[in-house]
Amino acid sequence: MLNYKHLHYFWVVAQEGSITRAAERLGVAVQTISGQLSLLERQLGKALFNSQGRGLVLSDAGRLALGYADQIFQLGDALSEAVRNSDSESTLRLRAGITDGIPKLLAYRLLSSVTSMPVDIRLVCDEGEFETLLADLALHRLDVVLTDRAAPVGGNLKVFSTRLGDFATGLFAIPELVDRYAPGFPNSLDGAPMLLPTRHNALRGRIDRWLESIGIRPKIVGEFEDSALLNTFGRGGLGIFPAPLVLADQIEASFNARPLGAMEAVSEQIYAISNERRIRHPAIEVLCAASPLSAATPGV
Missing domain, CATH: 1.10.10.10 (Winged helix-like DNA-binding domain superfamily/Winged helix DNA-binding domain)
Structure with a gap:
């Protein structure tokens, strides 16, 4: 040894x-x-x-x-x-993993329900790739993982996915691009500069299918694993980018970007993955209870 x-x-x-x-x-x-x-x-x-x-x-x-x-x-x-x-019995700790592709403003909105609990709570947030965070969850380094997909089914590891929400997604851009491409939307997007998540992100497939269904081929000028980096490039005016419509006010304040238009049937789906079917961590209970869509399903 x-x-x-x-x-x-x-x-x-x-x-x-x-x-x-x-x-x-x-x-x-x-x-x-x-x-x-x-x-x-x-x-x-x-x-x-x-x-x-x-x-x-x-x-x-x-x-x-x-x-x-x-x-x-x-x-x-x-x-x-x-x-x-651990000597401080009055402080509740929640170790949350957040996958790169989840909009950070959306993660904040979801986790804010936890910070409003009537106890002292300490949030410890890690960000990373889905597989890495799932491995940390299995080793009990994390209490919960917020991600854009349910855990895969099958295998030896028993984790459970709770769907927290389905957030309608639209396209955003700085005011100059909105003024240019709003007339005739969505046909105006043909050849328009666009910033998209990489194909590792579940949202990307939904956007690609929507573009294909309306027969539009934008000019993809950037693909990003990290949603925060995608939004930062969008703030710089390099292209049109997707984001949950429910965050329109925050996106305008943070990134000087306005909604250009909605994408029909395209949504950002968020799941909480935990080790327990019956969640016992009080902070995770609050997180899941805050969503009207909460329903646990088994996965690897």
Whole structure:
């Protein structure tokens, strides 16, 4: 089994670039660090450092080991903080994962129901790709994942998807583009500059089908995994972009963009994925109860 004290010595030496400076930082003898570093290298079967002048540089194996060591000791710090904070029984913590493609203003609107609870609550929000967040949920690093699709069905992992809402989606643009393309909408979109989510986003397929149904081919000038980045490019006037119509006031205030028109039968669907069919976390209960569409379905 890996000796984490040896790994910690290696980690500090890698940061300091010198066994002598590492010994001063840790308050131990140079011989102690040197000996335990040799034991770690012997256990791993690879040299972790190469000599360079009076200092040390990481070998290829050392760089690989450092990446893992960074994660290990960051998790250790997170563990310490979590245990310290667990003494506060009056604070409720909700660890929410939010997929990149969900509009951030919509995530805020959904999670604001939680922040209005009559208890002290701390939201811890992570953003990432669907598969990564689902894995974190399975490892109980997250309490809930907000995403644009239900969890896939089948497999060994038991998670449950609760549909939070179906938000009608329209096209938005800065005032100059609205004035140019509003007359004759939606036919005016033929050849118009458009910013869209990537094909990883469930909304993209619905938009593509709508464009195909009306026989329109816009000029797609950008595709974005992250909805916030898409909106930022839209604010810069680089193209027309989709967003939930319910957020029209916030989008105008934040991105100087107005609705150009609605897309019939195109909506942003939001799901909350949790580990439990019967949700027991009070903050997730509030989140789901705030939506008239709440209904749990099993998934992987």
